Amino acid sequence: MTVKANTQIFLNYVDGEWCESISKEVIGNESPSNTEDVVGSVQKSTRKDLEEAIAAAKSAKKKWGNLTGNERADYLYKAADILESRLEEIATCMAREMGKTLAESKGETARGVAILRYYAGEGLRKVGDVIPSTDSEALMFTTRAPLGVVGVITPWNFPVAIPIWKSAPALIYGNTVVIKPATEAAVTGAKVIECFADAGFPSGVINMVTGQGSVIGQGLADHPDVNGITFTGSNKVGRQIGQSVLARGGKYQLEMGGKNPVIVASDADIDLAVNATISGGLRSTGQKCTATSRVIVQSDVYESFKDKLIEKVREIKVGNSLLDETWMGPSSSEGQLDTVLSYIRKGINEGAELLIGGERLTGGDYDNGYYVQPTVFEGVTNEMAIAQEEIFGPVLALMKVNSLEEGLQLANDVEYGLSASIFTTNIKKMLTFINDMEAGLVRVNAESAGVELQAPFGGMKQSSSHSREQGQAAIEFFTAIKTVFVK
Numbered sequence: 001m002t003v004k005a006n007t008q009i010f011l012n013y014v015d016g017e018w019c020e021s022i023s024k025e026v027i028g029n030e031s032p033s034n035t036e037d038v039v040g041s042v043q044k045s046t047r048k049d050l051e052e053a054i055a056a057a058k059s060a061k062k063k064w065g066n067l068t069g070n071e072r073a074d075y076l077y078k079a080a081d082i083l084e085s086r087l088e089e090i091a092t093c094m095a096r097e098m099g100k101t102l103a104e105s106k107g108e109t110a111r112g113v114a115i116l117r118y119y120a121g122e123g124l125r126k127v128g129d130v131i132p133s134t135d136s137e138a139l140m141f142t143t144r145a146p147l148g149v150v151g152v153i154t155p156w157n158f159p160v161a162i163p164i165w166k167s168a169p170a171l172i173y174g175n176t177v178v179i180k181p182a183t184e185a186a187v188t189g190a191k192v193i194e195c196f197a198d199a200g201f202p203s204g205v206i207n208m209v210t211g212q213g214s215v216i217g218q219g220l221a222d223h224p225d226v227n228g229i230t231f232t233g234s235n236k237v238g239r240q241i242g243q244s245v246l247a248r249g250g251k252y253q254l255e256m257g258g259k260n261p262v263i264v265a266s267d268a269d270i271d272l273a274v275n276a277t278i279s280g281g282l283r284s285t286g287q288k289c290t291a292t293s294r295v296i297v298q299s300d301v302y303e304s305f306k307d308k309l310i311e312k313v314r315e316i317k318v319g320n321s322l323l324d325e326t327w328m329g330p331s332s333s334e335g336q337l338d339t340v341l342s343y344i345r346k347g348i349n350e351g352a353e354l355l356i357g358g359e360r361l362t363g364g365d366y367d368n369g370y371y372v373q374p375t376v377f378e379g380v381t382n383e384m385a386i387a388q389e390e391i392f393g394p395v396l397a398l399m400k401v402n403s404l405e406e407g408l409q410l411a412n413d414v415e416y417g418l419s420a421s422i423f424t425t426n427i428k429k430m431l432t433f434i435n436d437m438e439a440g441l442v443r444v445n446a447e448s449a450g451v452e453l454q455a456p457f458g459g460m461k462q463s464s465s466h467s468r469e470q471g472q473a474a475i476e477f478f479t480a481i482k483t484v485f486v487k
């Protein structure tokens with residue numbers, strides 16, 4: 001897009017300085033709620049810009065790694081305080097830039113503050129164990145060493161929480177960071193990095209380079225001085241990054257897509273299940289990796305569940321993400337909207353029955369943004385694209401089953417395994433679901449979305465590189481265990 005004269009331009013952050021890319025080119029971001037609202041522009045960086053950031057992170061790593069956990073924690077606490085003081089402004093920027101409603105954007109920014117404080121606390125927690133040696137005169141224990149330079153590659157859908165849930169543990173465990181935020185939400189990303197910069201982190205400890213995934217993301221994955229890559233995004237890009245890092249012997253962590261089921265059993269609290277399906281599937285316009293997309297309902301409660309669901313979906317207010325009355329904002333970009341509409345067409349062409357929605361919203365203010373109706377299909381069979389592929393939009397696929405066994409079999413019959421939930425009042429069904437569901441996050445009588453920062457998070461099957469992040473699990477990726485034997 002053409003960048004308007006008064007657009008605020010955000011710089012890269014390299015070696016403690018805000019700097020222009022040597023390309024002298026920028027990428028402008030407009031709001032998906034109203035494309036006339038230009039949120040800002042970011043640097044279209046080159047490999048040379050990235051080289052400088054990686055060199056800065058490499059030269060800062062020894063001194064940073066040698067600080068005590070307590071000293072590193074002080075910087076994280078300061079960043080948390082600054083982010084908290086800018087919560088309103090940064091949440092508003094997020095809502096404008098990627099279309100999440102303001103209320104959800106505020107919630108996510110507050111979550112960023114809490115994540116920073118949680119990992120600051122890690123600076124004073126134990127890192128190893130004493131292990132009895134077979135030699136009575138020896139002391140054996142484990143400690144942990146940071147990886148060194150960590151490359152952080154993040155998606156646009158949680159532009160505050162995800163960069164923080166990756167960078168904060170990397171930093172507290174003694175690594176230095178080069179982050180490449182998703183371009184679509186890089187203005188919000190830059191504001192998060194401003195909080196780190198203003199907290200006074202030593203030069204080179206945290207660096208940000210914006211630009212194209214194929215240039216900056218791939219450049220991080222390929223660079224021999226980047227010791228670990230933590231990536232969240234699509235499966236296509238994740239697999240490519242994993243292969244690049246593996247080829248040069250680096251460490252990687254990939255958190256990717258989902259096709260998350262909800263099972264509604266015949267003994268479920270139907271109102272609870274309806275509300276949770278709507279919240280889990282349609283909040284954030286369905287753009288959560290944990291979003292509900294397949295709704296598997298036992299036949300004896302199917303009709304009552306469906307009627308209540310449609311009634312509630314009809315009440316959803318779609319609109320500009322900044323307005324108080326808006327429950328669901330736009331798709332985050334034109335490309336995302338086109339993807340959603342193309343899946344809706346596929347659903348219809350493959351024989352699913354459209355119960356509600358299915359259209360782009362037009363007329364009045366809708367014409368300036370990327371709005372789509374919340375959409376529900378029924379008669380969805382498992383081989384259909386809308387049952388198998390991640391849509392990343394407000395589309396629910398209803399599937400009717402005769403038993404829990406059939407429901408579980410259907411729920412597991414996809415390549416993904418990120419999150420899943422069941423609605424039931426029967427303890428045996430809960431336990432069967434917990435045991436048999438192939439997902440990294442299983443929730444009972446709660447929506448499929450909703451991640452708690454102190455608990456491990458990650459997927460099974462194609463949703464992840466089988467690693468976990470957040471909570472205490474983060475230490476496993478960001479450090480290497482050293483076994484020490486002293487005599």
Ligand SMILES: NC(=O)c1ccc[n+]([C@@H]2O[C@H](COP(=O)([O-])OP(=O)(O)OC[C@H]3O[C@@H](n4cnc5c(N)ncnc54)[C@H](O)[C@@H]3O)[C@@H](O)[C@H]2O)c1
Nearest residue numbers: 154155156181182213214217218233234237255256257289
């Ligand atoms: N499992 C999780 O924790 C989780 C969380 C949030 C989002 N996601 C997933 O993220 C996806 C949506 O995010 P997205 O559209 O930003 O994903 P994406 O894969 O397109 O992009 C993710 C990041 O990778 C970069 N990138 C793009 N091409 C690249 C390349 N060739 N080499 C290196 N880097 C490259 C992008 O610029 C961006 O920073 C969905 O699939 C969603 O499920 C997963």
Ligand SMILES: O=CCCC(=O)C(=O)O
Nearest residue numbers: 157288289290449450451
């Ligand atoms: O998009 C993936 C992250 C999901 C998340 O943080 C949540 O469901 O709360």
